[in-house]
C-alpha cells in the first residue's frame with residue numbers, strides 16, 4: 391500500500407506529481423520486480439541459431455553455410471566492428487556464418503542461406519544465380535515506413551523474413567522480456583502479463599524518492615515523419631499549466647549529454663522518459679522503451695505498435 395501512504399501526503403498543488411507517482415509505482419512494479427529486460431543482441435545471436443535449425447539438409451551432421459550478403463549488416467552494427475563477432479557464429483556446431491563471398495570461389499549458390507538487409511531494396515544488388523534449395527532471408531530492423539519492401543519486383547524473392555515484426559518467420563525484436571525464471575515471455579502476439587505483483591524493493595523506492603523532474607526526451611533525428619516534434623510542442627503547452635515540462639536533450643536542441651551521462655541523469659532526476667519512435671509502423675518498438683526502464687523512468691510511448699504485447 392505504498393501508493394496510499396504517498397497519496398495521503400499530497401497537497402492539492404502536488405496532486406499531479408502524486409498522480410504520476412502512482413503510475414510509476416504500478417508500472418515499475420510490474421517490470422522491475424517481475425520481469426527482466428534484455429537488449430536485442432540476444433535476438434541477433436538467436437536468429438543464426440534459428441536459421442540453422444530451419445535449414446534442411448539430408449544429414450543433420452552436414453554443415454550449413456549462411457552468407458551475409460549486405461555490406462553493412464545489423465549483425466555487424468550490433469558489434470560496432472568490422473568482423474562478425476565470434477559469439478554470432480552458430481551456437482550449435484554445424485553452421486558457418488560468414489560475410490566472405492569468396493568462400494566457394496564466388497559460387498554463391500553453394501550457400502544454404504543468403505541473408506540480405508534493407509540495402510537490397512535500394513541498391514538491387516543481388517547474386518546473379520540462385521538455386522531452388524537455397525533460402526533467401528530478408529533481415530530488416532528499420533521501420534517498414536522508412537524502408538518499405540512493397541515493390542512488385544520483391545514479390546517471391548525472399549523465402550523467409552527476419553525482422554522485428556511479430557509475424558516474421560524468425561523474430562528479431564529490439565528487446566525481449568523474460569520472466570524471473572529466464573523464459574522469454576514478450577514480445578508475443580498474444581501476451582499475458584502477470585497479474586500478481588511483488589512489492590517495490592527499497593532500492594527502487596530510494597531511486598524514485600530522489601527524482602524531481604517530470605520527463606526527459608533524448609532525440610538525435612530532428613524532423614521525424616511521425617510528427618513527434620509537433621506532438622511534443624502541444625504536450626508542453628498543456629504541461630505548462632501544471633508547472634511541468636519535458637526537457638529535451640540531443641543534437642536538435644544543442645543541450646547534449648553523452649550516453650552514460652544521459653543515463654545517469656534520467657535515473658537521478660526524471661520520472662518519465664519519452665520513448666517516441668521516428669515513424670509509425672506495425673510492431674515497430676525500438677530500444678528507446680528499454681532506455682526508460684533501465685533508468686527507472688516510465689517510458690511514455692508513441693509509435694505504431696500494439697504496446698501491450
Ligand SMILES: *[C@@H]1O[C@H](CO)[C@@H](O)[C@H](O)[C@H]1NC(C)=O
Nearest residue numbers: 522523524525546547548549
Ligand atoms: C525460395 O524462393 C524461391 C523464389 O520464390 C523459390 O523458387 C524456391 O523454391 C524457394 N525455396 C524453398 C526451399 O522454399
